[in-house]
Amino acid sequence: MTESSTPLSDTTDATGPGGPVLAYTTLRETARSRSLIDHIAASASLYAMLIPTFLLLALFCLVPFVIAIWRSFQEYEVGGTAKFVGLANYREYLFHDYTFLQSFGNMIFLTLFAVICVMIVPLIVAKLIFSLTSERASYIYRILFLIPIIVPNVAIFLIWRGVIYGDDGLLNLVSRALHLPLPAHGWFSTPSTVLWAIAFIGFPFAGGINILIYYAGLTSIPDSVHEAAELDGAIGLRKFFTIDVPMVMSQIKLLVMLTIIGGVQAFEGVYILTGGGPGFRSLVPGLWMYDNAFKFQRMGYACAIGVILFLLILALTIFNMRYFRSAEQLQGQTR
Amino acid sequence: MLGLWALWPPPEGKSQARLGSAPSTQPANVKYVxxxxxGPLYLPGVVPENSDKPIEGIAKVGKAFEAxxxxxxIEFIGVPGDVREWLVTSLSSGEAPDVVQINVEDVWQDIQKHWYLPLDKYYDSPNxxxxxxxxxxVKWWDMFxxxxxxxxxxxxDGHMYCITLDMIETGIFYNKTLFKKLGLHEPKNWSEFIQIQKVIKEHGITPTVIDRQSLADWGVDLTFYQIYxxxxxxxxxxxxxxxxxxMHGYLxxxxxxxxxxxxFFTPADPRWQEVWRILKEWRPYLSQDLNPIGTDFMQQFVTQKAAMLWGHSMMVSRLVNDPNLGFEWGLFYLPPITKEYSRFATGVDQCVIGGSAMQYTVTNHAWSDSPNDPDKSERLKRVIAFLQFLTTPENCDKVVNEQIALLPNIKGVExxxxxMKFDEILxxxxxxxxxxxxxxxxxxEVLMRELELFLNDGIDREDFVRVLEKDLERTTKRITERKDLDIDRFQKVWDERAKMRKQFSGLPNDGK
Incomplete structure (x- = not known):
């Protein structure tokens, strides 16, 4: 029995006629409280050092978060008066907002696409780098793949916009010059291609920190595992799928989670590339939240969208934590 | 070492021109900053396109006023990003500039919040x-x-909230050299306009470039005018x-x-449908992408990839000062739509869509020293005085005519x-x-987005008009609530015009 369950049983006993039991319980509680106070007193300077961080965290993260939840129940316009409307903002967004289904559909498509990419391409590249026999070459490749992260996202989006832009984009110019069968058209302005054009930003999806994360996972696999696998005849692709992939599951789980969170929250790419258009064909909920807050001045409504996105991320995180098994859990199963 | 090098201040004289004026390192006798x-056009330090001289006109006027x-x-400041989003947040926190250049329509959205100063009594007083x-x-108003x-x-609400220093107007810039080569001339009506664009397109050149916002703004309003x-x-x-x-007839x-x-303006209104039909028929002659993010339509025009550009007077300096421009350019205004093209049109001349350019609005920060009574604010007196000083002919000339972009709105300044072509249009x-x-x-937002979708074949006209109707329902409800409008007061006028309505065919609900 854990210590935390003891007081309940002691208290139950104390309701009985046995007075000494009650006295014993009180004594134990007092001793434990004293020990906690002593413990806090002994570490007071350490706790004091945490206070500024905690206060700033509360001020800039937790307080706005609570205010946002409160505002989501109000009809509130910046500079205007706030009116309590209960769940009206939620009802309007979930059942009456014509962008809801479209924008969630777009978000799911873009996020799923990103998740698939992040699960496959960087892992393959990390494995290729990991398999290099030359330590020097491995180092150079790691650096080369890392360099793109120094370019700001906005610049990347604008470069890609220049590449894919309708009339004079690089893609169309090359297509015309080489007489490729690829029809030259406005990839961002055509409703049927706009989401794919956005999804392919960053092709071939091999740059950045993701490779390093997978690489770190691969290097943490004990040599004994590799040796045992090889003795059992697991080499090449078989080894990759039966040993490497399960052993980097922690990294996959982390990256999938980060990608999902990023996918649900993201709107800057869509904002820069298409503004959510044509129509609402590439709109995502984050952009609609931004528009409502700052363009339409519907702060309460925007907060409701934000709370819905928060709940969605929370649910997905719990789902991921519960159903995606990490390497450690897998190792625990095999022991 | 690298960090130290990066943080080391640049040598004197090598630093870039500062945008705006220096922040307040004012002498002790300065009581009001x-x-x-x-606005972006006159911000000191800005270097206009195709020029190497930073803007300084308004800074000189500021110095003269300080004397x-x-x-x-007077401290001149720029606006980060979208002016409206920035202004709303800074106004609500009382940190906005004393005077801000903002489209007056954006001001109208918030007049009920008392963020802005009505300027009527100053207009009616001497400068x-x-x-x-x-x-x-005698009256400041007479200077304009x-x-x-x-x-x-x-x-x-019947009040004036801004001072207009200058005027802007739109027009179709066209490649005169190309027109001559193809035997084309400035169109006299919409049918000719479409025909010209057809010929240009057949020669593999984009006939006209315009972005989606301008199309949703100017394009819709001008077509609306022609039909209604x-x-x-x-x-x-x-x-x-x-x-x-x-403004007779302004709604x-x-x-x-x-x-x-x-x-009106519903699927049951044939004129409303007609507006969209006309714009849709124009679509094949516009650039493939209507969304200009990260692109430059002017570039397409000057590189002769596009034959026409629907732009505005601020674009003139870029053409005038372009040393590499390989053609002669001209300007015409959008031609009228005739009865032959649309049964609702009459061929009346196209209307003005531009007008006031830099619109200076006084914010609540200007009377922050007397928040409850602007009349007692010393700070506000200086703000108004500077605006009055700015609108003298000499100062307007210094500011507006420093570049070829806008038309001075002060008498005596040419x-x-x-x-001059824009002067005619105005x-x-x-x-x-x-x-x-x-x-x-x-x-x-809905109009701009859905219009783009409709024009790009992502939605048919029926669905497009239905989407607009849905949002108009929402919009009318919201505006009525926000502005506390009394709409029913028009019923009497409407009833009195029953006879007039009988003169027109194609009215929604048979004009009832």
Whole structure:
């Protein structure tokens, strides 16, 4: 029995006629409280050092978060008066907002696409780098793949916009010059291609920190595992799928989670590339939240969208934590 | 070492020109630091396109004013990003500049919040900087060269919230050399305009470039005017004589809401359908991508990939100062739509869609020293004085004519000769309404996006009009609540016009 369950049983006993039991319980509680106070007193300077961080965290993260939840129940316009409307903002967004289904559909498509990419391409590249026999070459490749992260996202989006832009984009110019069968058209302005054009930003999806994360996972696999696998005849692709992939599951789980969170929250790419258009064909909920807050001045409504996105991320995180098994859990199963 | 090198200050004289003026390192006798946002065009330090000389005109005017008022310093500041989003947040926190350049339609959205100062009484008073006997010495208002378009900035509540230093207008820039080569001429009507574009397209050149916002703004309003102009007297339910003939027929949001209740601007309104048909028929002759993010339509024009550009007077300097421009350019205005092209059109001249350019609005920060009574604010007196000083002919000339972009709105100041064509356009009648900007911000967004989708074949006309209708329902409800409008007051006027309605065919709900 854990210590935390003891007081309940002691208290139950104390309701009985046995007075000494009650006295014993009180004594134990007092001793434990004293020990906690002593413990806090002994570490007071350490706790004091945490206070500024905690206060700033509360001020800039937790307080706005609570205010946002409160505002989501109000009809509130910046500079205007706030009116309590209960769940009206939620009802309007979930059942009456014509962008809801479209924008969630777009978000799911873009996020799923990103998740698939992040699960496959960087892992393959990390494995290729990991398999290099030359330590020097491995180092150079790691650096080369890392360099793109120094370019700001906005610049990347604008470069890609220049590449894919309708009339004079690089893609169309090359297509015309080489007489490729690829029809030259406005990839961002055509409703049927706009989401794919956005999804392919960053092709071939091999740059950045993701490779390093997978690489770190691969290097943490004990040599004994590799040796045992090889003795059992697991080499090449078989080894990759039966040993490497399960052993980097922690990294996959982390990256999938980060990608999902990023996918649900993201709107800057869509904002820069298409503004959510044509129509609402590439709109995502984050952009609609931004528009409502700052363009339409519907702060309460925007907060409701934000709370819905928060709940969605929370649910997905719990789902991921519960159903995606990490390497450690897998190792625990095999022991 | 690398970090130290990066942080080391640059040697004197090598630093870049500062945008705006230096922040307040004012002498001890300065009591009032007036923050003035002159708009991107006049911000000191900005280097205009195709020029190597930073803007300094308004900074000189500021210095001259400071010499007259030693207790005041004028600080010119820029606006980060979208002016409206920035302004709303800074106004609500009381940190906005004292004067800000913002489209007056954005001001109208928030007049009920008392963020902005009505300027009527100042307009009706003398400008102390006007020379005796000269315009402005009796009433400030008399100094303005284009009084009618200036009056166009009057808010629906009947007050003037801005000072207009200059005028802007749109026009179609065209490649004269190419036109000559293809045997084309400036179109006299819409059918000719379409025909010209057809010929240009057959030669593998994009006929016209325009971005989606301008199309949703100017394109819709001009087409709307052509189709609804015959109904002007019928639809203008609240004629305001103060606005004069120039804005006779202008529909404010309350009138639009009432008319919408009567079936106008709904799927049941054939004229509303006609507006979209005309724009759709124009679509094949516009650039493939209507969304200009990260692109430059002017570049397509100057590199002769596009034959025409629907732009505005601020673009002229870029053409005039381009040393590599390999063709002669000209300018015409959008031609009228005739009865042959549309059964609802009459071939009336196209209306003005531009008008006031830099619109200076006084914010609540200007009377922050006397928040409950602006009349007692010393700070506000200086703010108004600077605006009055700015509008003298010499100062307006220094600021507006420093570049070839806008037409001075002060009597006695002539525009650059390259802008005279816009002066002619400005003499026309004003648009019947401005669907974009004046109505509702969410509506603007829906109109712009859905119009782009409709024009790009992502939605058919029936669905498009249905989507607009759905959002108009929402918009009219929201505006009525936000502005506390009394729409029913128009019913009496509407009933009185029953006879007039019988003269017109194609009215929604048979004109009931």
């Amino acid at each position: 007036i923050k003035f946002n002159p 007259l008022y030693p207790d005041t310093k 102390p900087f006007a020379k005796p006997g000269a315009p402005g010495s 060269k284009y009084p009618i378009p200036t009056r166009g900035t009057m808010a629906p 102009e015959p109904l002007r007297d019928l639809m203008d339910l609240n004629y305001d004589p103060k606005r004069g003939e120039y 404010d949001w309350d009138e639009l809401i009432f008319l919408h209740d009567k079936g 525009p650059h000769k390259e802008l 003499q026309r009648h004003y648009a019947m309404t401005k669907w974009f900007f004046t109505f509702d911000n969410q509506w603007d």
